[in-house]
Amino acid sequence: MMDQPKYKKFWGGVEIPFKKSEEDSWKELKSRIDALPLEEKKVVRMWPAISAAAAIALLVGLLIFWPSGNEPIVVATLKGSSQLVELPDHSKVTLAPDAEITFSDDWSQERKLTLKGEAFFEVQKGSTFTVETALGNVQVLGTSFDVSDRNNELSVICETGRVKVTSGKQEVIITPGMMARASKGVLVAFKAYKKGNQWMDGKFVYENEPLVNVLDEIERQFNVEIQYNNLDSKVYVGEFNSRDLEEALIAVCAPFGLNYTIKDNMIVEIK
Numbered sequence: 001m002m003d004q005p006k007y008k009k010f011w012g013g014v015e016i017p018f019k020k021s022e023e024d025s026w027k028e029l030k031s032r033i034d035a036l037p038l039e040e041k042k043v044v045r046m047w048p049a050i051s052a053a054a055a056i057a058l059l060v061g062l063l064i065f066w067p068s069g070n071e072p073i074v075v076a077t078l079k080g081s082s083q084l085v086e087l088p089d090h091s092k093v094t095l096a097p098d099a100e101i102t103f104s105d106d107w108s109q110e111r112k113l114t115l116k117g118e119a120f121f122e123v124q125k126g127s128t129f130t131v132e133t134a135l136g137n138v139q140v141l142g143t144s145f146d147v148s149d150r151n152n153e154l155s156v157i158c159e160t161g162r163v164k165v166t167s168g169k170q171e172v173i174i175t176p177g178m179m180a181r182a183s184k185g186v187l188v189a190f191k192a193y194k195k196g197n198q199w200m201d202g203k204f205v206y207e208n209e210p211l212v213n214v215l216d217e218i219e220r221q222f223n224v225e226i227q228y229n230n231l232d233s234k235v236y237v238g239e240f241n242s243r244d245l246e247e248a249l250i251a252v253c254a255p256f257g258l259n260y261t262i263k264d265n266m267i268v269e270i271k
Helices: 003-012 022-034 037-044 050-064 209-221 244-255
Strands: 075-076 081-087 090-096 101-103 113-122 128-132 137-140 142-150 154-158 164-169 171-175 176-181 185-193 202-208 223-225 235-241 258-262 267-270
Touching: 090 101, 137 142, 154 164, 164 176, 164 185, 171 176, 171 185, 202 209, 209 223, 209 235, 209 244, 235 244, 244 258, 244 267
Parallel strands: 113 128, 223 267
Antiparallel strands: 075 101, 081 090, 090 113, 101 113, 113 142, 128 137, 137 164, 142 154, 154 176, 164 171, 176 185, 202 235, 258 267
């Protein structure tokens, strides 16, 4: 929760109306709305149709959740959905399901964001563009690339331009057709076995990937819960498509002789 001084900065001094009557609070809120520029009035003119009590509740909710100009912007996706986001410099980022980016709306000094999960970036040329993750940073000037920060592993695939990846004191530069991976304190670069934006077309390709990580991805893509036991030692080579859940499960389970059951509440049991 943001502190009260920041609320006041955003609302120009409107107090949180816990100590006022509904009538007084509504009058003050209405006067603030009437004083807004025309563009902002288009957003809030629907409020008079709301009861005074509801308007006060809405105001308090906005005070709690609506950031001021100094607050970071957070964009997150749920399982089963992706989202295209345009950044302050007009670069674009496509968030994979169950991913999150955090950034400032003022990029006059630096272009930087933090990422949890996976995203594909199309960066406008300009000053250094930095993607920060828990396991390392990715820096470019203007290029397209994919970054995945999942399962205690950082993976970066370069599609165009040059990408610098740092993890701890290690650093590599990759070019189109290459990927970098940081895991267990080791950063390596090698020829990519897939394209960085394939997942945007629903295609997921794996080479010697722990099977449990592949099942995690199926959960994200289809918004299901997968239950299984004793699969930690299995490694998957192959691919699945996110168009159909059963097709994906067959592609991943069949090589291991595993059977699956899909229940009505979208729980998948694998044995």
